Amino acid sequence: xxxxxxxxxxxxxxxxxxxxxxxxxxxxxxxxxxxxxxxxxxxxxxxxxxxxxxxxxxxxxxxxxxxxxxxxxxxxxxxxxxxxxxxxxxxxxxxxxxxxxxxxxxxxxxxxxxxxxxxxxxxxxxxxxxxxxxxxxxxxxxxxxxxxxxxxxxxxxxxxxxxxxxxxxxxxxxxxxxxxxxxxxxxxxxxxxxxxxxxxxxxxxxxxxxxxxxxxxxxxxxxxxxxxxxxxxxxxxxxxxxxxxxxxxxxxxxxxxxxxxxxxxxxxxxxxxxxxxxxxxxxxxxxxxxxxxxxxxxxxxxxxxxxxxxxxxxxxxxxxxxxxxxxxxxxxxxxxxxxxxxxxxxxxxxxxxxxxxxxxxxxxxxxxxxxxxxxxxxxxxxxxxxxxxxxxxxxxxxxxxxxxxxxxxxxxxxxxxxxxxxxxxxxxxxxxxxxxxxxxxxxxxxxxxxxxxxxxxxxxxxxxxxxxxxxxxxxxxxxxxxxxxxxxxxxxxxxxxxxxxxxxxxxxxxxxxxxxxxxxxxxxxxxxxxxxxxxxxxxxxxxxxx
Amino acid sequence: xxxxxxxxxxxxxxxxxxxxxxxxxxxxxxxxxxxxxxxxxxxxxxxxxxxxxxxxxxxxxxxxxxxxxxxxxxxxxxxxxxxxxxxxxxxxxxxxxxxxxxxxxxxxxxxxxxxxxxxxxxxxxxxxxxxxxxxxxxxxxxxxxxxxxxxxxxxxxxxxxxxxxxxxxxxxxxxxxxxxxxxxxxxxxxxxxxxxxxxxxxxxxxxxxxxxxxxxxxxxxxxxxxxxxxxxxxxxxxxxxxxxxxxxxxxxxxxxxxxxxxxxxxxxxxxxxxxxxxxxxxxxxxxxxxxxxxxxxxxxxxxxxxxxxxxxx
Numbered sequence: 001x002x003x004x005x006x007x008x009x010x011x012x013x014x015x016x017x018x019x020x021x022x023x024x025x026x027x028x029x030x031x032x033x034x035x036x037x038x039x040x041x042x043x044x045x046x047x048x049x050x051x052x053x054x055x056x057x058x059x060x061x062x063x064x065x066x067x068x069x070x071x072x073x074x075x076x077x078x079x080x081x082x083x084x085x086x087x088x089x090x091x092x093x094x095x096x097x098x099x100x101x102x103x104x105x106x107x108x109x110x111x112x113x114x115x116x117x118x119x120x121x122x123x124x125x126x127x128x129x130x131x132x133x134x135x136x137x138x139x140x141x142x143x144x145x146x147x148x149x150x151x152x153x154x155x156x157x158x159x160x161x162x163x164x165x166x167x168x169x170x171x172x173x174x175x176x177x178x179x180x181x182x183x184x185x186x187x188x189x190x191x192x193x194x195x196x197x198x199x200x201x202x203x204x205x206x207x208x209x210x211x212x213x214x215x216x217x218x219x220x221x222x223x224x225x226x227x228x229x230x231x232x233x234x235x236x237x238x239x240x241x242x243x244x245x246x247x248x249x250x251x252x253x254x255x256x257x258x259x260x261x262x263x264x265x266x267x268x269x270x271x272x273x274x275x276x277x278x279x280x281x282x283x284x285x286x287x288x289x290x291x292x293x294x295x296x297x298x299x300x301x302x303x304x305x306x307x308x309x310x311x312x313x314x315x316x317x318x319x320x321x322x323x324x325x326x327x328x329x330x331x332x333x334x335x336x337x338x339x340x341x342x343x344x345x346x347x348x349x350x351x352x353x354x355x356x357x358x359x360x361x362x363x364x365x366x367x368x369x370x371x372x373x374x375x376x377x378x379x380x381x382x383x384x385x386x387x388x389x390x391x392x393x394x395x396x397x398x399x400x401x402x403x404x405x406x407x408x409x410x411x412x413x414x415x416x417x418x419x420x421x422x423x424x425x426x427x428x429x430x431x432x433x434x435x436x437x438x439x440x441x442x443x444x445x446x447x448x449x450x451x452x453x454x455x456x457x458x459x460x461x462x463x464x465x466x467x468x469x470x471x472x473x474x475x476x477x478x479x480x481x482x483x484x485x486x487x488x489x490x491x492x493x494x495x496x497x498x499x500x501x502x503x504x505x506x507x508x509x510x511x512x513x514x515x516x517x518x519x520x521x522x523x524x525x526x527x528x529x530x531x532x533x534x535x536x537x538x539x540x541x542x543x544x545x546x
Numbered sequence: 547x548x549x550x551x552x553x554x555x556x557x558x559x560x561x562x563x564x565x566x567x568x569x570x571x572x573x574x575x576x577x578x579x580x581x582x583x584x585x586x587x588x589x590x591x592x593x594x595x596x597x598x599x600x601x602x603x604x605x606x607x608x609x610x611x612x613x614x615x616x617x618x619x620x621x622x623x624x625x626x627x628x629x630x631x632x633x634x635x636x637x638x639x640x641x642x643x644x645x646x647x648x649x650x651x652x653x654x655x656x657x658x659x660x661x662x663x664x665x666x667x668x669x670x671x672x673x674x675x676x677x678x679x680x681x682x683x684x685x686x687x688x689x690x691x692x693x694x695x696x697x698x699x700x701x702x703x704x705x706x707x708x709x710x711x712x713x714x715x716x717x718x719x720x721x722x723x724x725x726x727x728x729x730x731x732x733x734x735x736x737x738x739x740x741x742x743x744x745x746x747x748x749x750x751x752x753x754x755x756x757x758x759x760x761x762x763x764x765x766x767x768x769x770x771x772x773x774x775x776x777x778x779x780x781x782x783x784x785x786x787x788x789x790x791x792x793x794x795x796x797x798x799x800x801x802x803x804x805x806x807x808x809x810x811x812x813x814x815x816x817x818x819x820x821x822x823x824x825x826x827x828x829x830x831x832x833x834x835x836x837x838x839x840x841x842x843x844x845x846x847x848x849x850x851x852x853x854x855x856x857x858x859x
Contacts, residue, residue, distance in 0.1 A: 059764055085768075093766035100764075105757035110779050110854055123766050156855040172765070 008180045008212040009035040009058065009096075014071035016053050016062065016236075027066065028053050028236045035180060035212040040202065042223045042244065043216045044259065045233035046458040047429065051216050054233070055182050058214075059098055060088055076179050094124050097173040101185035103165035107157040113168050114153030117141075120175035140171040144201060162323060163194035170201065177209045184216045191322040191485040196529035199226045218458055220263045221488075221530065224248055232256045262460040263488070268512040272495050277349075278310040279447060279479050280334070285343035287329055287503075303329040304340060305503040311447065316473070316480040318494030318511065320487060320526065326503040327483045331449045334481060335369055336360075348446065365395050368440035372452035374432035378424040384410075384435055385420030391443050402442070409438040412475070413468060430461035434468065441472065451483045466493050487530055491515055499523050547851065551844065558840045565836040566618065566829075570611055573825050579603075580823045584627050601627065623833075624826035626819075633830035636815065643713045644804070644811035648796040650727050651734040656789060659739040660778075663746025663785075668773050670751060678743055685740030694733040694806040702729065711808040730807040734800065738792045745788045749781035756780070782853040790846035798835035 016028035028050040035041045045051045056062050058073055060080055073080040076095050083091065097120075100106040108116055117137045121128050128136075134153075141149035144167040157165055166186060173181055183202065187195040203226060206213050217223065223230050227244035232255065240253040251257045287304040303326045311317045319327045332338040333345065336352060345352050348366065355363050371377040378387060388406035393399060407417055413434040424432055433453065440448055450469070454462045466489065473480065484490050490497060490511065497514045499507040499522065507520040518524045581598040582589075589597075598604050602613060617624065623633040666678040702710040709726050716723040753759065754777050762776045797812070804813035812831065819827035850857045 061760060061763055089766045089768050091766070092764055098761075098764040100757060100761060102757055106761045108758040108762070108776050108780065109856055110782075111776075119762075119767065120765050123768075123771070158856045169761075172761075 007034045007036050008076055009033070009214065010072075010074040011054075011058070012072050012074075014054065014057060014073060015069050016050070016057055016066055017069040018066055024069075026069075026236060028057065031071070031233075031236075031238050033214075033231055033238065033241075035214045036229075037179070037210055037212045038207060039228040040206065040213045040215055040226050041229045041231065042227035043214060043231050043233060044218065044220065044223055046218055046259070046460060048235075049233040050236035051233050052184055053236075055098070055184050055214065055216055058182060059092060059096065061098075090124070093120050093178070094176045095178055096180040096182065097176070097178040099166075099169050099173045099181065099183040099186045101188055103162050103169055103190075104157075106169050107165060109157055111156075112153070113155050113157060113160070114141075117153075117168065117172045117175055120172055124176055136175070140175055141168075143174065143205065144168075144171045145197070146171070163190050163198070166190060166194075166198060167201075170198070170205075174205060174209065178211060180212050180214065181206070182214045182216070185218070186215070187222065188218070192487065192526060192529040193322055195222075196225075202226065220248070220260050220459070232259070258460065262463045268491055268515075269493075269495055271510060272312065272315055277313075279313050279315075280309075280311040280345070280347045280481075282310070282333075282345040283308050283343055285330075285333060285340045285345065287326075287333065287338060287340045302326075302503045304333070304343075307343070307500075307503070307505050309498050309505065309508065311479050311481060313446075314473070314477055314479055315495045316482050316493055318490040318497040319481065319483045319500060320485065320490050320497060321500035322485060322526075324502075325500040327485075327500055328451055329503075330500070331369070331451050331481060331483055334447075334449055335367060336364070361395070365391070365443045366445055367447045367449065368443050368445035369449045369451065370433070370436050370440050370453040373456055374429050374436055375424075375456075377436055378432060378439075380424055383421055383423060384427075387424075387435070387439050388420070388442050391439070395443070405442055406438070409441055412441075412472060413438045428461075430457055430465060433457060433461075433465055437465075437468065437472070441476065441478075444476075445478055447479050447481065449481045449483075452485065453482075454489060455484065455486065462489065469493060487515070487526060499526070547848070550847070550851075554844045554847070558837075558844075561840060562833065562836060566615070566833060567611075569829050569832045570614060573828060574607060574610070578823050580627050580825055583823045623830045626824050626827050628819075628822045628824045628827075633826045636827060637812070637830055637834055640810060640812045640815045642715060642811075643809050644797055644800055644813065646716060646723075647727060647730055647734070647800060647803075647809065647811065648793060651731045651738065651796055652789065652793050654731055655735045655738040655742055655792070658735075659742035660746050660785065662739070663743035664750050664773060664778055664781075666743065666747040667750035667754060667777075668769075670754075675747075678747070682740040682744050685736045688736075690733055690737060691802050691806055693736055694729070694803060697729050697732060698806070713807075713809040713811075730803050730809060733806070734796060734803050738796075742785065742788055742792065746781065746785050749784045750777050753777045753780045779853065783850060783857075786849050786853060787846055790842050790849070794839045794842040797838050 011031060011033040014028060014031040014033075015026055018025045018027050031050075031054055033041070033043070033054070043051045043054065053062065053066060056066075057068055058075065058080065060083070062068070068081065075091065078087070078091060078095070080088075080091075107113070114134070114137050117140060118133050121133045121136060137153055138149045141152050146152050146164060146167050152160065152164070152168070157168070160168065170186070181202075186202075187198050190198065199222065202213055202215070205211075215222070215226065223244055229242070230244045230247045231238050231241040232247070232253065233239065234255045240247060240251065240256045247256065248260065251260055285304045285307040286302075289301045289303055305326075307326070307330065309317065319330060321327050329338060333340050334347070336355075339353070347363065350359070350363075352363060378384075385403070385406060388409065389399070389402040392402040392405060397405070406420065410417060410419055415431060415434055415438075419427070419435070424435070427435065433456075437453075454465050457465060469480070470493065472478075480493075482490070482494055494511045497507075497509065497511050498505050499514065499520065501522045507514060507518065507523050509519070514523060515527060518527060581594050581601060581603055584601075585594045585597050595604075602610060605613075614624075621634075625632050626636055629636075662678050666675040669675050698710060702708045708728055712726055714723045714726050750773075759772060759776055762772045767776070800811060801813035801816060803809075804811045805817065812834075815827070816831050818824075819831065
């Protein structure tokens with residue numbers, strides 16, 4: 001083995017225990033794993049599989065309550081278990097560095113981006129002059145393809161977009177050219193085009209710096225796109241591992257197979273008969289956000305620019321596009337959270353800008369929303385039953401009827417009746433999203449607005465929730481505005497699509513037509529950027545095309 | 547920033563107007579006749595009536611109100627009914643001791659309480675944490691006059707280390723001034739230390755659980771750097787709020803301490819004015835205290851902008 005492909009990380013028999021009152025639970029059991037230089041090794045599994053705990057264990061950064069109770073972590077020849085706090089401080093950053101999942105929270109909000117990158121150098125290379133440090137920061141920002149490094153360097157995290165922040169986190173991780181980069185779901189929070197760029201960046205930088213990458217993900221699309229080796233984790237154990245191609249094509253373990261199967265392929269829906277009257281009809285919506293900066297300079301962002309669309313009864317209209325394309329603003333206008341500057345929107349036959357009093361109240365009851373984050377969209381101190389009955393009761397439904405309706409909906413979304421008396425934190429992410437859906441449906445809406453409603457969920461859970469939407473829609477007959485950045489998800493649930501880019505609708509049409517025969521360069525770009533690209537697409541409908 | 551300051555100062559005008567009206571009504575509607583107090587016990591009814599006319603108290607409330615407002619708008623706060631001195635002069639004479647005492651107190655408090663709170667958060671649930679929190683509970687629950695008299699008894703009367711009472715301006719004799727300030731400042735500081743260390747602890751504790759703290763640790767930063775450079779600056783907003791409100795309440799709320807330590811500040815002036823039914827002085831004082839609150843709130847908001855770049859107005 002040449003030095004350039006030598007192993008940089010070797011884990012053997014690693015176990016991590018969680019100390020509970022009176023008992024000890026193993027969250028990671030007997031994990032063995034190797035990462036080579038110039039190779040991307042993927043660790044894949046769903047939430048709770050122990051993949052993030054494993055990565056924290058490598059860094060010796062386990063959350064309190066968790067402790068390593070067996071095994072060995074050899075990092076570039078250093079045994080991490082016997083490292084002193086001083087050794088660890090030296091190893092962290094210099095030999096191994098980490099890219100975290102949430103670019104929104106991984107950076108210190110009150111420290112300039114350049115200072116945070118420079119801190120790496122200040123800690124590990126105190127002899128470096130301030131001028132040399134600044135030059136290095138600028139170089140790093142350029143390396144991760146950020147525009148205008150001098151300006152980004154002086155920016156605070158909140159002034160950057162999610163993709164830019166993730167690049168900053170990566171630049172920080174690369175500052176000392178570490179031998180190993182651990183990236184924990186580095187692209188989960190990003191949209192497809194940004195994700196594709198970041199994954200590409202990893203490969204480029206790894207080769208340039210002769211380092212190894214351990215990439216933690218729940219998305220087999222990402223594995224297909226970049227991985228050289230893959231380890232599949234379930235319930236704290238590695239159930240299958242090997243070269244990425246081999247595992248993808250000839251998965252042996254049933255869990256691996258189910259994970260691969262759960263990745264939504266392109267499955268298109270049969271065409272709906274054309275309806276006579278649209279439920280929603282919007283014409284020429286304009287909405288511009290004006291922000292004032294510190295120096296009182298005005299900045300205008302066109303969130304909606306001449307947007308027109310319609311939704312037929314019983315139809316699911318998908319809205320796809322990157323973050324900042326105006327998708328969520330569209331939902332806000334439909335929900336009456338925002339008022340457009342120009343244009344008309346007619347819903348249920350009435351112009352919604354003119355609604356007042358009872359009509360307005362009825363409208364709000366008739367249009368319900370399911371939000372992205374099931375952890376934040378339920379009141380943590382309120383029992384599920386309370387959340388489900390509050391809306392109907394505020395709209396004049398009797399208590400007994402509201403309760404009956406809530407129980408019926410819980411049953412429909414696949415939760416037991418006991419859930420009524422429990423609090424949101426007692427449920428998993430997927431279960432919470434089911435509660436959120438039940439809460440929206442309790443109002444008997446005619447339109448459900450789902451804003452990235454499955455994006456925060458594991459793939460297998462995602463598939464279940466999509467299935468649930470499908471069933472409920474058939475049974476209850478509501479129309480949906482389904483916002484997503486994930487084109488595979490869109491193809492599974494949407495009858496028609498509108499593609500948004502910088503506030504404009506660049507393409508609209510039947511889902512199958514948009515994907516198989518995109519009419520706009522931006523749509524093509526979105527489709528190309530889907531991780532896993534061709535390998536994943538062969539499982540979908542596209543394979544049927546000659 | 548300048549826009550903010552101008553807007554906030556403009557917004558202060560209606561606030562002050564409401565305060566002024568409230569003060570006016572409160573004093574006019576409370577029992578007791580200032581004319582009687584001014585006239586003294588031997589005065590004849592005619593003399594009292596004459597004084598009442600001189601003070602303008604015989605006219606209807608709305609007329610008194612309008613007259614009073616228009617005078618105030620011209621910067622004329624009237625004269626004390628007791629001594630005849632202009633109200634503004636009286637207040638100006640008493641501002642220095644109060645201000646000096648408040649500043650010394652707040653500096654001592656911040657320098658001690660913020661690090662204490664941060665350390666308590668860092669050693670969450672450890673003995674240091676419990677010790678700081680126990681002291682905080684004690685400091686908060688014991689009334690300030692008890693602390694004042696106890697300190698006086700121990701350090702001044704028994705040990706004879708410090709002067710018992712009185713005030714000397716730092717502009718006249720800095721050393722003596724400091725000696726005189728130690729006891730009253732300590733008395734006041736103990737309560738605020740308790741409050742600020744608690745707030746700092748809670749705020750820091752929350753920040754220590756944030757993702758970017760883990761990032762800092764993954765960078766190889768040592769624990770000192772993480773606590774002081776990453777956690778504390780992020781914990782600053784609630785701490786700044788409490789410190790600011792602390793200063794405001796120190797300036798307007800030193801009545802007890804000034805009495806205990808015989809300091810000729812605004813607190814003493816307030817008590818004397820209230821006991822003597824000296825309407826113009828009480829009005830002036832309340833307006834000055836309100837203005838202090840408005841001004842300090844503005845300072846707090848400006849400080850927010852500095853400590854947290856995400857905040858915009």
